Amino acid sequence: MSVDATTIQGETFVVNMGPQHPATHGxxxxxxxxxxxxxxxxxxxxxxxxxMQEKMAENRxxxxxxxxxxxxxxxxxxxxxxxxxxxxxxxxxxxxxxxAEYIRVITSELNRIASHLLxxxxxxxxxxxxxxxxxxxxxREGILNLLESVSGARLTFSYFRFGGVCNDIDDDFVAGxxxxxxxxxxxxxxxxxxxxxxxxxxxxxxxxxxIPPEICRKYGAxxxxxxxxxxxxxxxxxxxxxxxxxxxxxxxxxxxxxxMARYRVRMEEMNQSLRMIEQALDKLPxxxxxxxxxxxxxxPPKGDCYFNVEGARGSFGIxxxxxxxEIPYRLKLRTPCxxxxxxxxxxxxxxxxxxxxxxxGSLDLCxxxxxx
Amino acid sequence: MDxxxxxxxEFMGRFGERLRIEDVDHAKRGCHLDITAxxxxxxxxxxxxxxxxxxxxxxxGIDWPAEEAMELVYxxxxxxxxxxxxxxxxxxxxRPEIASISKIYGGANWYEREAHEMFGIVFxxxxxxxxxxxxxxxxxxxxxxxxSA
Numbered sequence: 001m002s003v004d005a006t007t008i009q010g011e012t013f014v015v016n017m018g019p020q021h022p023a024t025h026g027x028x029x030x031x032x033x034x035x036x037x038x039x040x041x042x043x044x045x046x047x048x049x050x051x052m053q054e055k056m057a058e059n060r061x062x063x064x065x066x067x068x069x070x071x072x073x074x075x076x077x078x079x080x081x082x083x084x085x086x087x088x089x090x091x092x093x094x095x096x097x098x099x100a101e102y103i104r105v106i107t108s109e110l111n112r113i114a115s116h117l118l119x120x121x122x123x124x125x126x127x128x129x130x131x132x133x134x135x136x137x138x139x140r141e142g143i144l145n146l147l148e149s150v151s152g153a154r155l156t157f158s159y160f161r162f163g164g165v166c167n168d169i170d171d172d173f174v175a176g177x178x179x180x181x182x183x184x185x186x187x188x189x190x191x192x193x194x195x196x197x198x199x200x201x202x203x204x205x206x207x208x209x210x211i212p213p214e215i216c217r218k219y220g221a222x223x224x225x226x227x228x229x230x231x232x233x234x235x236x237x238x239x240x241x242x243x244x245x246x247x248x249x250x251x252x253x254x255x256x257x258x259x260m261a262r263y264r265v266r267m268e269e270m271n272q273s274l275r276m277i278e279q280a281l282d283k284l285p286x287x288x289x290x291x292x293x294x295x296x297x298x299x300p301p302k303g304d305c306y307f308n309v310e311g312a313r314g315s316f317g318i319x320x321x322x323x324x325x326e327i328p329y330r331l332k333l334r335t336p337c338x339x340x341x342x343x344x345x346x347x348x349x350x351x352x353x354x355x356x357x358x359x360x361g362s363l364d365l366c367x368x369x370x371x372x
Numbered sequence: 373m374d375x376x377x378x379x380x381x382e383f384m385g386r387f388g389e390r391l392r393i394e395d396v397d398h399a400k401r402g403c404h405l406d407i408t409a410x411x412x413x414x415x416x417x418x419x420x421x422x423x424x425x426x427x428x429x430x431x432x433g434i435d436w437p438a439e440e441a442m443e444l445v446y447x448x449x450x451x452x453x454x455x456x457x458x459x460x461x462x463x464x465x466x467r468p469e470i471a472s473i474s475k476i477y478g479g480a481n482w483y484e485r486e487a488h489e490m491f492g493i494v495f496x497x498x499x500x501x502x503x504x505x506x507x508x509x510x511x512x513x514x515x516x517x518x519x520s521a
Binding site: 046047050052054055058087090215217218219220222226231232233238239303304305306307308315317319321329330332334338339342343346371372 | 398399400401402403425427428429430432434435445447449451452453456458477478479481482490503504505506507514515
């Protein structure tokens with residue numbers, strides 16, 4: 001049955017989901033045009049947590065902006081540190097010592113697992129299962145304690161510096177990581193038995209919220225959303241940076257295009273991140289964790305450059321234009337959630353409202369990352 | 373990379389002298405080709421990119437008041453081959469107007485709305501050129517260099 005707002009006069013109604021709604025995970029409003037329980041159109045209305053991050057970049061020095069970058073996607077702040085540090089290092093030509101690269105990858109991959117856990121728990125809550133969140137937060141706590149011990153922060157990290165990181169990791173941190181890896185492997189098995197194989201959960205996500213790869217391409221979707229649509233694109237493999245080429249890891253890809261496929265991608269990614277951390281800990285070289293003689297006030301040469309990293313939600317890109325002064329002339333943030341959300345209007349058309357929550361949840365949105 | 377050569381041939385054959393193609397070092401600048409295409413119909417250029425299977429990654433506006441110009445950088449990516457092409461177009465700062473590519477790339481819809489509210493660039497043919505992240509009645513353009521709050 002096909003329905004159209006113009007042909008059935010008076011049979012449709014408009015309802016706002018959000019901006020204060022638990023399933024939107026932040027201040028996102030979706031303007032729904034409904035025909036009974038079916039969505040005819042769902043227009044995301046964004047900007048409720050817009051902070052003008054790009055203008056702020058034009059008002060402070062390169063190092064001062066570090067405090068902002070961890071507040072864009074605050075759930076995966078370490079990886080955004082990575083992207084910004086690398087972008088400026090590319091522009092200014094700053095070398096990074098080998099040990100710092102390893103520390104960056106270890107902390108970023110820990111943060112990726114923490115971010116996926118913060119998606120995993122609330123996603124199951126969206127679908128009606130409250131318990132898994134408590135397990136996920138327990139595991140996430142272990143990661144946050146580790147990251148706090150080296151960076152001093154638990155969420156909005158500003159741990160990286162141009163040319164390295166601000167604090168070395170010690171034996172306690174390495175031992176804590178190893179203990180966490182072995183524990184987390186058991187927990188992933190637990191999650192599989194508790195959630196992945198659960199028939200009620202599967203009925204809510206299998207075949208629900210199908211996003212064909214062509215829609216992903218047209219809207220620029222990246223990350224687990226794209227890999228859940230069968231496209232093996234991961235910045236860590238396709239535009240390798242840092243020490244990722246030295247590590248042995250797989251890119252999980254599932255071709256079903258539904259919410260379950262995106263779920264599976266993230267669950268498998270946690271496993272792959274554990275592999276990466278383990279290898280990086282084994283190979284961790286000694287030496288300095290900061291480059292020498294990085295000026296306090298950077299003045300990159302005139303010109304522009306682009307750098308992107310694989311964030312927890314997809315490809316996070318930064319384009320910096322420098323005019324040779326200590327302040328960026330222009331800094332464009334290409335955030336993954338912005339692109340991933342923009343396809344929602346097209347992908348949700350004709351769905352049941354309750355099913356669209358499975359689709360929305362499987363996009364893993366971080367609203368401050370959309371709004372910037 | 374193969375697709376870089378394919379793209380170069382396609383663009384040169386179609387647009388010829390109207391654009392300037394610069395090979396750039398990906399390790400230094402983050403893209404493979406930097407194309408300055410001010411005299412080119414952006415809709416046609418986007419159709420070519422679409423036909424070759426590129427994804428639109430982002431549209432960034434840049435304000436150049438000293439040169440009386442606004443610049444738009446369209447970043448295209450060939451997913452799974454890891455290649456980035458930047459297409460640059462300049463429009464006049466007095467009357468910044470350019471064709472919308474949102475019919476070709478659905479994702480351009482939001483990027484164009486953002487460039488419109490931030491810089492005041494008009495995208496002709498856009499279905500809904502209203503503020504995206506700014507308040508719905510906003511008439512100011514904060515990323516213009518002469519903007520003051």
